[in-house]
Amino acid sequence: MTHTNQAISSKPYLAVFDLDETLIAADSACLWSEFIAEKELASDTHLAEERELMSAYANGTMDMDRYMQATLKPIIGMDSKTLTQLVAEFIERKIKPAFYADAISRIQWHKQRGDIVLVISATGEHLVKPIAKLLGADDVIAINLEQINGIITGRTTGTLSYQQGKVTRMKAWIDDHDIQFKGSYGYSDSINDLPMLDAVDRPFAVNPDPALALHAQMQDWTIMDWRHENNILR
Template identity: 85%
Template sequence: MTHTNQALSNKPYLAIFALDETLIAADSASLWSEFITTKGLASKSQLAEEQELMTAYTKGTLDMNTYMQATLKPIIGMDSHTLAQLVKEFIERKIKPAFYTEAISRIEWHKRRGDKVLVISATGEHLVKPIAKMLGADDAIAINLEQINDIITGNTIGTLSYQQGKVIRMKAWIADQDIQFKGSYGYSDSINDLPLLDAVDRPFAVNPDPALALHAQMQDWTIMDWRHENNILR
């Protein structure tokens, strides 16, 4: 083996996972909206607005700025500690039971190989980052929230990790790393993540929506069927 090949073999792969409907059998942002409504922090009309916007997401036509403005309203003015405690309860009650068993196994498979695991989601960082940490991911990319004096303003910061924005954020993240990767895996369920899946070396369509399923079949991508078994992550 040449020195170049040996150096390459020592490099890890990067495994990128979408979150909603890929790692969990639900949409975390929608579950969050329902959760804070039951807590009295959001109105039923705000919940209905979120559900209507999610219909546009499914079609691939959602304006993410509009969605974030609508869904962040209930936590405007909240301090980060209060929000973190609320998110902790939310994850225990709503997220842990929704994980796909196969998703957990796949992340563990990558970790055993020495791969780096990155979760990229078009959901707010207040939800994505603690979920990714709980799963043992090495890092997470999500929509960044503005805080002033530790208070949530309801505004977002920087490029939104949505559609092509996921690729922009991923490339920036890779550029910041101290290591080089041998290659990349990507897992998603949504046609919204087509730019991301096109950007990785080994794309996988997980429980794909109809549009992504058709594209995956045409490109001869691996399609994975992960079943929900009311798993409780331990």
């Protein structure tokens, strides 16, 4: 998915999108937990733990290390091929119906302009990468999962792409790519992404949570109301 480094006649813009509650009308990690519970790969106790940890997300106090350890437990020891097959079914059943039609239109608008579309998410790469590919993103930054000999260990690697970690990973991504950007756009719904939105030239608050809505109003940022439409990619 990485954008090739061919010569570009005019400098493109970088368009950075959060995933959960920004591009889709749901949290993909929560939907995934429900899905694997339906598959009898996770217990009700796991779901309760996931919901308890997720409750701290809205106010920016989530312990992301602990959250990832908890949510990855059901797939520890799973081989990557099995996981890929599960995720494909998950996307078909749970994610496709949740896409915001306006989000798809906005990505297409950026692509038509020749912009580079980058999805940055605080969700595991096993979910984010195939979802972003479906949307036509050029590349993805997500939480990296450790695999040993193709087996999921339940551990993460590198900087977690959460809060300030998104900016750290984005800057590293820019440094790794031989592209001179004319400017940058950023889209998110969450106050957790305030560092990312502050780091771009043109921030947009999409269906923002109350804290981000207040900040956006004070900073005179554009607030976007994206509508949900079922089966937009079916």
